[in-house]
Amino acid sequence: MAYQKTYEEINEKIKRGEAVVVTAEEVIDIVAEQGLEKAAREIDVVTTGTFGPMCSSGAFLNFGHSRPRIKMSKVWLNGVEAYAGIAAVDAYLGAAQLPENDPENKVYPGRFSYGGGHVIHDLLEGKEIRLEAIGYGTDCYPNKKVDTVIKLEDLNEAILFNPRNAYQNYNCAVNLSDRTIYTYMGIVKPNLGNASYSTSGQLSPLLNDPYYKTIGVGTRIFLGGGIGYVAWNGTQHHPNVLRGENGVPKVGAGTLAVIGDLKQMDPNWLVGLSYIGYGATMAVGIGIPIPILDEEILSYAAVKDEDIYCPIVDYSEGYPYGKSIDLGFANFKDLKSGKITINGKEVISTPQSSIYRARRIADTLKEWIKVGRFELTKPVASLPSADANIEFKSIPERNPNGNR
Amino acid sequence: MKNRVVCYFSAAQSEQPIIYQLIKDYDLVVNILKADINPQKEGYLVVELEGKREKYKSGVEYLKSLGIHVEPLSETVVWSEEICIQCGACPSFCPTQALDLDRETMMVSFDNSKCVICGMCLDCCPTRAIKLYFEVREAV
Numbered sequence: 001m002a003y004q005k006t007y008e009e010i011n012e013k014i015k016r017g018e019a020v021v022v023t024a025e026e027v028i029d030i031v032a033e034q035g036l037e038k039a040a041r042e043i044d045v046v047t048t049g050t051f052g053p054m055c056s057s058g059a060f061l062n063f064g065h066s067r068p069r070i071k072m073s074k075v076w077l078n079g080v081e082a083y084a085g086i087a088a089v090d091a092y093l094g095a096a097q098l099p100e101n102d103p104e105n106k107v108y109p110g111r112f113s114y115g116g117g118h119v120i121h122d123l124l125e126g127k128e129i130r131l132e133a134i135g136y137g138t139d140c141y142p143n144k145k146v147d148t149v150i151k152l153e154d155l156n157e158a159i160l161f162n163p164r165n166a167y168q169n170y171n172c173a174v175n176l177s178d179r180t181i182y183t184y185m186g187i188v189k190p191n192l193g194n195a196s197y198s199t200s201g202q203l204s205p206l207l208n209d210p211y212y213k214t215i216g217v218g219t220r221i222f223l224g225g226g227i228g229y230v231a232w233n234g235t236q237h238h239p240n241v242l243r244g245e246n247g248v249p250k251v252g253a254g255t256l257a258v259i260g261d262l263k264q265m266d267p268n269w270l271v272g273l274s275y276i277g278y279g280a281t282m283a284v285g286i287g288i289p290i291p292i293l294d295e296e297i298l299s300y301a302a303v304k305d306e307d308i309y310c311p312i313v314d315y316s317e318g319y320p321y322g323k324s325i326d327l328g329f330a331n332f333k334d335l336k337s338g339k340i341t342i343n344g345k346e347v348i349s350t351p352q353s354s355i356y357r358a359r360r361i362a363d364t365l366k367e368w369i370k371v372g373r374f375e376l377t378k379p380v381a382s383l384p385s386a387d388a389n390i391e392f393k394s395i396p397e398r399n400p401n402g403n404r
Numbered sequence: 405m406k407n408r409v410v411c412y413f414s415a416a417q418s419e420q421p422i423i424y425q426l427i428k429d430y431d432l433v434v435n436i437l438k439a440d441i442n443p444q445k446e447g448y449l450v451v452e453l454e455g456k457r458e459k460y461k462s463g464v465e466y467l468k469s470l471g472i473h474v475e476p477l478s479e480t481v482v483w484s485e486e487i488c489i490q491c492g493a494c495p496s497f498c499p500t501q502a503l504d505l506d507r508e509t510m511m512v513s514f515d516n517s518k519c520v521i522c523g524m525c526l527d528c529c530p531t532r533a534i535k536l537y538f539e540v541r542e543a544v
Contacts, residue, residue, distance in 0.1 A: 051489070053530065113532070186493055187528045194496050271489055273530035283489055283530075337507065338496070348496045352530075355510035356490040 003041050004294045007378040010044045014375050019044040021369045023362040024203045024290075024301060031302040036295045039302075045369055045376065046301040048205040049222070049287040049361030052198050052353030053273050055184065056164035056235060057282050058094040059120055059262050062156040063131065065089055070143035072133040076100065077119045084133070088141055092161075093119060095272075095282035105277060109182040115280025118272030120160075123152040124224075125267045158262035160224060160270070164234035166286050168206030168254040169310050172197040172330050172349075174342065177316035182277020186352055188315055195312065195340055196350040200358035201305045201332035205288035206254050208301045210247040211386055212239070214290050216379025221258065222287030222365045225269035227374070228260025230288075233383045238392045247300060247386075250309045250329060254383065258286065269361070283354075287361040289369060291376050305332035312342055406454040408437065408477040409464070410540055413447050417472055423451075430463035431455055438538055450477060450538050478539040479521050483514035487533035494534065497524040503534075 013019040020043050022030060027046045031039045061082065063072075066089075075084040075091040079099040082091035097116035104110050122129060133146040152158060173185035173196040181188050185196040201207065209215045219230040234255025241253045269285030292298045312327035313319050330340045335349045368374035384390060411422075418441045426432045432455040441447035453460060467474050483503070490512050495505040502518035503525055505511070514534075525534045 052491070109527075186530070187497070196493075271531060274532060275530055276527045281530075283491075336510075338505070350496040350528075351492040351505075354490045354492065356492075359510070 002295055003037065005044070005292065007291055007293075007376055010291050011375045013044055014369055014372055017370070017372050019369055021045045021047060021366045023359070023366055024048045024208050025359065025362070027298070027302050028202065028304055031298065036299055036302075040292055040295040040298045043292045043298065045366075046208065046290045046292060046298070047287060047362040047365040047369070048203055048208050048290065049285070049358040049365065050166055050200045050204050050353060051269070051283055051285045051357035051361060052200070053184070053275070053281045054162060054165045054284040055096045055281045057160070057162035057284055058092055058116060060090060060092050060157070060159045060161055063089045063091070063133075063150065064154070064156050066143050066146050068143045069141045070133060070135045070146055071138055071141035072135050072146070074134050076132045077129050078114070078122070079130070080114070080116050080119050082116075095120065096279055098280055109277025111276060112274045112278065112280045115272060115274075117270070117280055117282025120262070120270055120282060121267050121272045123158065124262070124265060124270060126151060126153075152263060159259065160228065160262045160265065161231065161257070161259045162284060163257050164236060164255045165258050165284055166205050166234070166256045166288075167199070167252055168204070168210070169249045169308070170198050170252050171313040171319070172310050172335065172340075173315040173319070174312055174327065174347065175316045176314045176318075176325070181316055182275070183315050184275055184278045184281070185315060186275060186350060187277075192342055192345055192347050194348045194350045195330065195335070195342065196352060197310060197330070197332075197335045198352035199310070199332075200353050200355055201308050201336065202303055203355070203358045203362055205286060206256070207248055207308055208303060209288075209290050209297070210243070210249065210300055210303075212254060212383040213297055213300070214293065214379070215256070215288055216382045218377055218380040219288065220374070220377040221289075222285065222361055222368070223258055223260040223265065224262070224285055225266025226260055226264040228258050229377075230256050230379070231259040232257040236392070237384065238390055239383070239385050240388055240390055243386065244307065244309060246303060246307050248303060248308055251311050256286075285357065285361050287365040289365060289374070289376055305336060308332045310335075405457050405460050406452065407460070408450065408452045408479075410475050410477050410538070411449045411451065411467060412473040412475070412541070413441060413449070414471065415444065415446060417470055418442070418447055420470055422467060422470070422472070425466065426453070426463050430459045430466065432459060432463050438540075448540050450540065480537050480539055481514075481516070481519050481521055481523075481525070482535050482537055483512075484533045484535070487531050488512060489531055489533075491530065493528050493530070494525040497528045499524065
């Protein structure tokens with residue numbers, strides 16, 4: 001039987017300050033030098049990191065009650081609407097929500113200078129935020145209007161809850177048309193002018209644990225500069241996709257829903273973003289520790305950029321209209337070098353996800369574990385993996401009047 | 405021809421309807437980019453003037469005849485390291501490598517001396533860490 005470790009053994013070493021922790025980049029050379037078996041005995045934890053735009057993010061906020069009390073039916077923070085269709089003074093502020101009077105793409109391409117992600121960042125910076133709310137008035141909640149200024153510290157709870165983060169792999173966006181396009185992958189120049197990609201490759205959490213053998217429901221993680229947890233699989237979690245021989249998905253696959261107390265997070269790791277012509281969103285920093293329980297888990301965590309591929313997708317026609325245009329795959333070593341080759345043409349590659357920041361996250365998490373500040377958790381339930389039979393559905397086209 | 409210029413006014417000159425004259429008498433397309441005109445003191449106007457070469461020249465002469473100082477606009481691009489999240493998108497839009505991504509550290513840097521102020525980077529920065537400033541002197 002090959003060498004194995006348990007979560008309990010690793011946590012004992014963390015408590016004693018003796019755990020051997022390396023980042024998902026550092027582990028590559030260690031495994032190459034020492035071999036899997038020796039390295040698996042030696043290394044207890046591999047830390048990963050990613051920092052990029054993640055639109056499916058937001059926060060549940062509880063404002064406390066006004067006097068007289070109000071059942072908020074609409075809520076705005078700095079003019080950005082938060083969803084109030086839950087209990088009286090609870091709301092969910094989405095990262096991609098725009099201010100009420102935003103010109104959007106009326107003057108194309110729109111600027112999208114402010115949105116929900118910027119509000120979350122401003123809250124974390126301790127800034128004053130205008131809170132406006134209206135209600136229709138009830139016997140128990142007679143107040144119909146609130147207009148005040150709040151800070152993060154004034155809220156009872158602020159819970160970051162992101163329904164889809166840390167996408168396991170993603171498209172590399174190109175533009176085959178003859179006009180510049182403005183997408184959630186940034187500006188994509190005409191006639192294969194550039195190729196925009198967005199993952200941290202060999203540092204990315206789910207690319208280092210491709211079958212979710214250690215990352216599951218309840219996994220404690222670095223989230224937005226604080227501590228969070230994996231709450232569930234994310235939306236659009238689709239693990240049963242094309243994978244390479246190393247098990248790594250070659251297209252978008254698994255996703256994570258993550259949760260944590262916003263009040264202990266840091267504005268450096270949750271940053272509002274403005275994508276010209278597309279919208280507002282938020283960059284989220286996530287780092288996930290991978291316990292090296294055995295050689296197999298280590299072999300996955302030692303994955304290299306050159307062995308991770310993502311599909312090259314046309315965003316002028318292919319993606320928006322669901323047309324199948326085969327442009328092949330690009331590997332992350334080439335993407336990170338600044339140039340890839342598509343159909344024999346050399347194309348500049350444009351990152352959207354910050355490798356520098358991803359490294360800092362992996363380093364920070366490593367430090368937290370080394371000093372005993374952060375212990376690992378065994379998942380309480382596994383995420384559906386490659387053997388799941390998940391169908392990636394689209395909206396059905398049906399006649400609302402019932403006639404077919 | 406098309407040029408961006410800064411016009412510096414004295415308090416008295418700010419009473420003149422110069423934009424009207426530039427359009428009506430000199431057939432120029434006038435695009436006001438920035439203005440700070442105050443009847444109590446001097447002010448400035450940053451404008452883009454577009455028209456036939458002869459018209460453009462005589463339009464500028466007209467401004468000078470009123471005693472208005474007309475200078476070519478100097479602009480400067482400022483990259484804020486504090487706001488930048490080092491995503492690395494901007495260097496692939498920069499034609500002169502003024503914005504550069506170090507492939508080892510994966511950090512962005514900006515060399516002002518290489519910048520030709522084309523403005524390509526302004527749109528592609530998701531944190532708006534890169535800004536274009538007009539360089540305008542304090543009032544004359």
